[in-house]
Amino acid sequence: MKVNVKEVSPTEREMHFEKSWEDIEKDYQAFEKKFAKDIALPGFRKGMVPLKIIEKKFGPRINLDFINEKFPDYYGHALEKEELTPVSQPELLDLDFQKGDPLKLKLKFEVMPEWELPEYKKGLSLEKYQYEIDNEDIKETLDRLRRNAAEVVNVEDGAKHGHHIVADVKEMDKDGKPVNESEDTRVILGEEPFTGENEKALLGAKPGETREISLKTGKEEDGVHTFRMEIKSVEEHLLPELNDTFARTVSPETETLDALKKKAREELESYWEKQAEKRLEEQIADFFIDRMKELELPKSVVEEQAKNIYEEMKKNYPSAPEMDEKTAIENYRETAEKSLKWQLVKHKIIKENDIKVTDEDISARIGEMLKDVNEEMRKTYEQYYQSPQIKNQLHDDIIHKKLIDHLVSLAKIKNKKVPRKARLRETGQ
Numbered sequence: 001m002k003v004n005v006k007e008v009s010p011t012e013r014e015m016h017f018e019k020s021w022e023d024i025e026k027d028y029q030a031f032e033k034k035f036a037k038d039i040a041l042p043g044f045r046k047g048m049v050p051l052k053i054i055e056k057k058f059g060p061r062i063n064l065d066f067i068n069e070k071f072p073d074y075y076g077h078a079l080e081k082e083e084l085t086p087v088s089q090p091e092l093l094d095l096d097f098q099k100g101d102p103l104k105l106k107l108k109f110e111v112m113p114e115w116e117l118p119e120y121k122k123g124l125s126l127e128k129y130q131y132e133i134d135n136e137d138i139k140e141t142l143d144r145l146r147r148n149a150a151e152v153v154n155v156e157d158g159a160k161h162g163h164h165i166v167a168d169v170k171e172m173d174k175d176g177k178p179v180n181e182s183e184d185t186r187v188i189l190g191e192e193p194f195t196g197e198n199e200k201a202l203l204g205a206k207p208g209e210t211r212e213i214s215l216k217t218g219k220e221e222d223g224v225h226t227f228r229m230e231i232k233s234v235e236e237h238l239l240p241e242l243n244d245t246f247a248r249t250v251s252p253e254t255e256t257l258d259a260l261k262k263k264a265r266e267e268l269e270s271y272w273e274k275q276a277e278k279r280l281e282e283q284i285a286d287f288f289i290d291r292m293k294e295l296e297l298p299k300s301v302v303e304e305q306a307k308n309i310y311e312e313m314k315k316n317y318p319s320a321p322e323m324d325e326k327t328a329i330e331n332y333r334e335t336a337e338k339s340l341k342w343q344l345v346k347h348k349i350i351k352e353n354d355i356k357v358t359d360e361d362i363s364a365r366i367g368e369m370l371k372d373v374n375e376e377m378r379k380t381y382e383q384y385y386q387s388p389q390i391k392n393q394l395h396d397d398i399i400h401k402k403l404i405d406h407l408v409s410l411a412k413i414k415n416k417k418v419p420r421k422a423r424l425r426e427t428g429q
Helices: 021-036 051-082 135-148 196-202 244-250 257-290 299-316 325-352 359-369 375-385 388-410 420-426
Strands: 002-009 012-019 091-096 103-110 125-131 151-154 164-172 178-188 210-216 224-238 412-418
Touching: 002 051, 012 051, 021 051, 051 103, 103 299, 125 257, 135 257, 178 224, 196 210, 244 257, 257 325, 257 388, 299 325, 325 388, 359 375, 359 388, 375 388, 412 420
Parallel strands: 125 412
Antiparallel strands: 002 012, 012 103, 091 103, 151 224, 164 178, 164 224, 210 224
């Protein structure tokens, strides 16, 4: 077999390969006999037609079917000889074959480019965010718990400050025609944006009435939107008193209000610690991705990743607008490229540093997950966590954490305290 590979680009290869008739004659003869077994012509029984007649009548088809059947083997041998691993299906550029002549093929396919890890063992600088939790955060948590536990009383004599209004809402255009509609929208009088003039416009509203309000979404005049609200109900939410009884109602394992406050603080600290870890991982990924801007990835791989991201988005947000394949690829191409580059980096660092997950690691993780499981359900959960699918997921989670821990151990880390106000700005609140 003669094989010649041309580098078209860092991610594309063009292959010319040729097999002599002597190399493929036995394969061709065996295929021809197999082909003949299914042929029946007038004057001949099935499988008894002479080969010369079959060749004369079906020659081009035999050649094509033979290539289709043997191509995977021949192509595989050529790739093995050149030590190539395509990441796309081959595109046939040229084909030249007749019985008795060499088989000549010209193909194009994509491969992953060669690349080197950026220097990271000395140049990785990170900021470790330390989100501070203050008494206002605890108060907000308790207020939310009180609202969730509120007694709801229907109001018939008109809405007042603090009341909830449930309405079907229509956004109206300049000609008074509806452009958007939503059902059972809930608003609270006295809470943004239903303060000031907007609150006044709704004070006294009763079930069955229709009110109009104007909301500004910008400084310009075209930022004012008119909404028609068909009032369905008005509610007063009676909040429970903040005491030990309330604490036990919300969380039976807490005996006192102070214990509930402590639990709320611990949960907030745990949540924001996870957010800090996420920010740290984002900085690490950005460090590598920024230094790999010039790395060209195979088009087919990027497009497939973009489609996968879109499908995952659709699954998580079923009401999101539908996109055709081309639009989805364009919208998610950049995200796909960044994701793929980060995956390449992780794979290479894990391999170069021989980072592994042991059975003991997985057992320890399962043990952690079982800590808070009710005793009656423990055996069921144990069996579930032992399933191959869950173990594979745990393996991926553990090796990812080991990788991040490894990179963090090499980095220069500067702690950055984030007080409540800065945290709210960060989250757009």
